Amino acid sequence: MPELPEVETIVRDIRPSLLGRRFERVSLSHDDVLRGVTRRRFLRRLRGAAVHDVFRRAKHAVIDLGEQRLIVQPGMTGSLVVHDHLLPPEESRYAVLRAELDNGRELVYDDVRRLGTLLLLDRPGWDAYTSAIGPEPLERSFTPEDLGAALAGSRQAIKKVIMDQRYLAGVGNIYANEALFAAGIDPSKPANRLEPDDHARLHAEIRRILEAAITSKGSTVRDYRTGTGAAGRFQFELLVYEREGEPCVQCGTRLVGTHEIDGRITVFCFRCQR
Numbered sequence: 001m002p003e004l005p006e007v008e009t010i011v012r013d014i015r016p017s018l019l020g021r022r023f024e025r026v027s028l029s030h031d032d033v034l035r036g037v038t039r040r041r042f043l044r045r046l047r048g049a050a051v052h053d054v055f056r057r058a059k060h061a062v063i064d065l066g067e068q069r070l071i072v073q074p075g076m077t078g079s080l081v082v083h084d085h086l087l088p089p090e091e092s093r094y095a096v097l098r099a100e101l102d103n104g105r106e107l108v109y110d111d112v113r114r115l116g117t118l119l120l121l122d123r124p125g126w127d128a129y130t131s132a133i134g135p136e137p138l139e140r141s142f143t144p145e146d147l148g149a150a151l152a153g154s155r156q157a158i159k160k161v162i163m164d165q166r167y168l169a170g171v172g173n174i175y176a177n178e179a180l181f182a183a184g185i186d187p188s189k190p191a192n193r194l195e196p197d198d199h200a201r202l203h204a205e206i207r208r209i210l211e212a213a214i215t216s217k218g219s220t221v222r223d224y225r226t227g228t229g230a231a232g233r234f235q236f237e238l239l240v241y242e243r244e245g246e247p248c249v250q251c252g253t254r255l256v257g258t259h260e261i262d263g264r265i266t267v268f269c270f271r272c273q274r
């Protein structure tokens, strides 16, 4: 699933094309991507709505339509692109949501496997939704002490906790693996056993890596595409993710892969990460 840097890239790409525009014809190919809203209500609210703002929260692209907010959480095979013209049928086979803009362009959420979700929330609904998500790691106000305070509340493995959106927003499997390696922290270590020194290193590495990944327009390990339909480039800079069995770039020890921490693949160096 696209993580913070990928969704941030998508938002930065599509925002200029959407600001101030109005949705005209809107269509939805399948209802199974909708959460908490019926197809009828969803389409009725979107038709004619004007785009006030586009921003990211955690792994969601949020399109502010004034009274309502359309929240897109792209799935593994999901892409959100503004096309210059209406897509012909052969290019829109996997288009789930299509929204024609008042200038002849088209916003398309495409998702072969339909693992992504679409929500439509009013202001109180959005406030409740966003308040259940943890702090944004790239906010200037987010400090190592904030990270430490969040981690003190859990005895679960540190990797699992930093991927838990209630504790920290936007970090998923790729960037959790990378940040823990860069910070030299064992991914299975209980979150509440980290010291202030660990909080400082992990905080710095999470921010550094997320920023670098945004600069490289995200990681295209499989299907992820930017808001213009291009591939990202940060996959070439990943040091542990998908490198199980390869030598550690710091000490040469063979990197270990395990599914034992959270069911997802964790790749780490048992010499460099304590």
Ligand SMILES: [Zn+2]
Pocket (backbone or CB within 6 Å): 248, 249, 250, 251, 252, 253, 269, 270, 271, 272, 273
């Ligand atoms: Zn190592």
